[in-house]
Amino acid sequence: MPLMVARLLSVDELFAKRSLQEYLKKMETEYDECLRETEEQSNEDELRARRIRASLLAPLIHSIRELNAKQKEFAETETLLKDEDPALRELAELERESCLQHIQDLSQKILDLLIPEEEADLSDLVLEVTAGIGGQEAMLFSAEMFDMYQGYAEHQGWSFDILEHTTSEIGGLRHASASISGHQSYKRMKFEAGVHRVQRVPKTEKQGRMHTSTMTVAVLPQPTEV
Structure with missing residues (x-):
């Protein structure tokens, strides 16, 4: 079948x-x-x-x-x-x-x-990215994803305040988190949560072999205080 x-x-x-x-x-x-x-x-x-x-x-x-x-x-x-x-x-x-x-x-x-709005959709959020399988390449991938989310937040007119930013030896990210605030920020970002992967030839690969690297994204709602 x-x-x-x-x-x-x-x-x-x-x-x-x-x-x-x-x-x-x-x-x-x-x-x-x-x-x-x-x-x-x-x-x-x-x-x-x-x-x-x-x-x-x-x-x-x-x-x-x-x-x-x-x-x-x-x-x-x-x-x-x-x-x-x-x-x-x-x-x-x-x-x-x-x-x-x-x-x-x-x-x-x-x-x-x-799309019907849930109560949490009106919240701000905390974004967390963590390198997974793939060593330094996974950390580079995490850095690229974090930068992409920061650029997207700026494009949407949201505030993006970095809370934690732990880098690797070659400029990647072991772990990072940021507070994001703005209209429909959680509603637009919530589906990013989960494991992301990339398949490519790393810059450090001398024999041209394809590697698979992963990173994890967490999107945590932060209700606005009344």
Whole structure:
């Protein structure tokens, strides 16, 4: 029997799914109905329930409609790329790249909004990385991962305060930890927890042999004090 391997879908592949598009349209319809019923509803309890539901759906619906507008802009720039005027084509290319980035950001935002939030998702976090199997190469891998997380935190606008940083003889990391604070920091980082591995030829390998190295990531929620 052949081995069946599950593959995670990319954001673009998810949005190409008819089931997701139908669900988003259903959410838009529900939102419009809630708004209409708040104008027509006389029962106070029902009115309150509709207003609450509309406010919960609003961020998702606004993002969906902004995405639709950006997709129309993108289609228009695709048409302008065929124009005979080179200056106009150059301008369209710049606009196209900007639209594409907005589309990717909005698509990810919509997927995030579709995932129900847990209480811990609102927390800050402590990130820990520890070198595993592979000696010095595992420590180099740990250093690369820690630097990557620091760069990602900066890109997201989060604070990244290093708590511990134990290096190896050749610049790798035996262990390091950092406190990360910012909007949705734990929600976005929690799935990084676990064992990560890399297969490559180490810089210290003279015979060109492939080595496997591992490192462990721990992501610990830190509830914000009230």
